[in-house]
Amino acid sequence: MTNLKHLFSPLTIRDVTIRNRILSTGHQTFLASKGKITDELIAYHEARAKGGVGMIILESARFHKSSISNLPEIHITSDEHIDGFRKLAASIHQHGAKVIGQLSHSGRCSQMRRDGLRGVVYAPSAIPDHRFHTMPRAMPTEMVDEIILSVGQSAKRIADANLDGVEILVSHGLLFAQFINEETNERNDKYGGSFENRMRALCDSLKAIRKAVGTKRIVGIRISVEELEPNGMEEDVAQAACKFLSDRGLVDYINTTIGSMAGPGGSIHVVPPMEISNGYVVPQAKAIRKATGLPVFVAGRINQPQDADQFISSGDVDMCGMTRAMIADEQMPNKAASGNLDSIRACIACNQGCIGHFHQGYSITCIQHPVSGRETKLSNPTISENLKNVLIAGGGPAGLKAAVVAAQSGHKVTLCETSHELGGQVNLAVKLPGRNEFGGLISNLMAELGQLNVKAHLNTKVTRTFVEKQAPDALIIATGSKAYWPKIEGKDDAHIVDSNQVLLEKVNPGGRVLIADWRCDWVGMGIAEKLALTGRHVRLAVNGIQAGMELQPYQRDHLIGKLHRAGVEIIPYARLFGVDEDTAYLIHTVTHDPILCEEVDTVVLAYGTSADTQLENELVGLNIQTHLAGDCLSPRTAEEAILEGMQAAFSI
Ligand SMILES: Cc1cc2nc3c(=O)[nH]c(=O)nc-3n(C[C@H](O)[C@H](O)[C@H](O)COP(=O)(O)O)c2cc1C
Known part of the structure; x- marks a missing residue:
């Protein structure tokens, strides 16, 4: 049996008792189709409910037509969506877990593509987004009123489908965060100006939710403890917003995260890659718990039940989001509960199968656990009839x-x-x-x-x-x-090594290095960082449109940031052609014009491999x-x- 007794103690909020403190936070799976919940999505969540999770918050559901695109997301805009939610809730409840519906509107942080065309994006004010490059249209006052009405109607549908509560997204720089933040709200109607006015759209939405779901179900928000973007919401504003809501009794819990989708730097934290430390949001979540006195949840690189137990036992937070941990191993809670910690397939935050698939437009999975997200197509092994x-x-x-x-x-x-x-x-x-x-x-x-x-x-x-x-x-x-070596003119006259030799420290690159990066992934970038950190002058010549073009965007941008700080010069659209003693000859991959890199002591090939x-x-x-x-x-x-x-x- 487990000795993680804090993690496996129940938590009661209103009339809902959650069996343990393990939370699956909202995450888009791309298992929906045409706005509806599918059998695949039900099978995905049922597997996690069976695996022992305490509570599942469903992926963002679109509640208003102004934020609906062609993506395979779930909608809750009409009564025809209730049935899917009801089936999903029943499949989760039958295994003892609780389930919350999440309502979301992206405001300016939206790509908004419909049939290949750019849709009109609406936000509190016409202030551009720095990630998706949208210039939104300011919502007329009547539209904000309509949004609040839609929130209430959607919450009613969620309650009718027998979910245990509703969460509204105020995190990641999305619509309600844009209202609160004075940098993104330049309105002069009742939804702009003073802090109280900027809180109005959210407060009125929460009142509409409560009216719709009654007093027994849970109502919560998800908020970023800070957005980590220039002009993003800062920690003091996020805390003030949470306190404002708790003082008025408008929420039952605060679910915390960090970051914003308004720019690449803040976006890294939406699904933090492996270089970011475990549970790094906990101290700021704890501050919100102290400021509000409400149950506080947290997510962000918590992949070990022992760590989660520690965060709960020390009174930092009340529930731990372990989302990718359960994409990697849906049985993690059961294994932890039975003390079988060594058998847990811990998430490594590689971001390849989960958010990586999502960003390519495919259903999520896990590179370590191919059954994840494919529950209806692929099963875990069972004993074969024909043993060999x-x-x-x-x-x-x-x-x-x-x-x-x-x-x-x-x-x-x-x-x-x-x-x-x-x-x-x-x-x-x-x-x-x-x-x-x-x-x-x-x-x-x-x-x-x-x-x-x-x-x-x-x-x-x-x-x-x-x-x-x-x-x-x-x-x-x-x-x-x-290891694959391409044909390179003049290769006998120069010092050329490959990435494997550098990683195994079998070679000693000179002080001025050119990396010929054909792969455009972790390897060229990682070697650039490794060598730059030893004081070498490093140029990364990328045979692609940008360094890391093959990587999941949050992972790529995290590495781009590190290379920028390490002083690595990046040359895109550059293919290695030849070398001599101290010069590398590249060609521009579009014009085929020469690019000369002089004063090069060593060329490192990041050319990948060929099949054995x-x-x-x-x-x-x-x-x-x-x-x-x-x-x-x-x-x-x-x-x-x-x-x-x-x-x-x-x-x-
Ligand atoms: C594929 C994927 C989709 C996500 N979509 C959402 C979403 O719809 N709503 C949301 O609040 N967070 C979303 N997130 C963020 C997660 O809720 C969570 O904050 C993040 O994965 C970090 O927690 P973890 O380290 O426990 O995985 C998503 C994460 C992933 C991996």
Whole structure:
């Protein structure tokens, strides 16, 4: 049993008793369709309710036509939406968790695309947004009145669907925050001017919600403790707003976060990447708890139940948002409750499968846990009817995942790795500055393997002879990829190294370095930071439109900020062509004009890898069921490797 007794103590707000202090904060899944809740979205949340979460706050629901775009978001604009909410609530309730509906309007922080066209964006005042590049139209007074009316009507629908309460978004620099902040509210009607007037749209909305949901259900807000943007809401204003609401009895809880969508810097904190420390919002959440005396929730990189228990027991906050923690492992609360902490697949905040998929317009998932977000299409393994001897060649993410899933399916697994350690390229990735936590992906898989009693054979190269001798029923090839060097004119005259050699510290780059970054991801940027921090002069020549163009935007922008501070010069649209003793010759990727970089001591290639097909080629003609997974098919990321490792094991 658990000794995390504070985390697993119930919390009662109004007539709602929440079984523990673990919260899934609102997060868009892109599992909705045409504004409606789908079976996929229900299956996603039901899995988390079964996994033991205390309360789920649903993703932002659009309540007014002025903030509806073509995105696969949920709407609550008419009674036809009630049914979906009702089914979803029932599926969550049956497993003992509580559920809250979240109402949202983005105001100026909106991309607003409808059928490929830019829609008209409405906000308190015509002040531009610095992330989405929208110039909003100021809402007429009647429109604000209508918004408040819609909030009340939508809250009524949420209550009719039998949810336990309603939360309204005042966070992330969105509409109601724009009203409160005098920098984004230049109105001279009853919704602008004095602080009281700027609070009016929110206060009247909260009154409308209370009227709609009655006295038994919970009403709360989500607010950023500060927005971390120039002209964004500052901590004192956020605190004053919370106190204003609590003094008037308008809210039952304050759900805190940090950041704003009004610019790239503030946006990083909407879903903070791994370099940002665990639970970093807690001190400011605690200050709001002290100022208001209300139950306060917090989120932001809380991925371990032990940390959450500590935040609750010390009286800092009342509930801990552990959102990505449960995207990565929906059973985390149950595992923590039963004291089985070692079996938790901890979130590493890589932002690839969750917010990364979302930003590309796809449903969310987790790179470590491909079933997440795919509950109706992919199941966790069950014992196979046809048990086999399975040989797996390669102990990187693909091979490890294949080994775990094959063993969970009951097969007898032999896992072989050529090198002296498991992990494959993850062992290189963790050497990039701030990326150490990425190694959690391997330690989580190794922990699962350990529990399944699968032993890995290290320093064991799988060859044709080896396979013939073992005679497995099935073979999974997951041999990964090897460093790729392009053809470079004059390469013998210059000091050229590759990113792996730098990360393994097998080479000593000179004082003036040019990084030829074909990958446009973590590697070129990370090496630039690493070398710049040692005092070297670093230029990052990017074979793309910007450094990190392949990365999730919050992750990319966090790295861009670090490179800016480290003094790295970034040259976009630049492809390496040739070198001589102290010059790198690049071409502009659009005009093909030369770009000359002089005074270069070392060129570092961040050119990625090419598939290792040696074993596959050796085995041609051998009659053994064979599956390929990961980089040996084609070099990509750990996400594809893990999914393909799982699929390969399922195909046996
Ligand atoms: C895919 C994704 C979508 C999100 N969408 C929302 C949203 O609709 N409403 C909201 O308040 N927060 C949203 N968030 C932010 C989360 O609620 C949470 O604050 C964030 O993930 C940090 O908490 P964590 O470290 O526990 O994951 C989203 C997060 C993710 C990963």
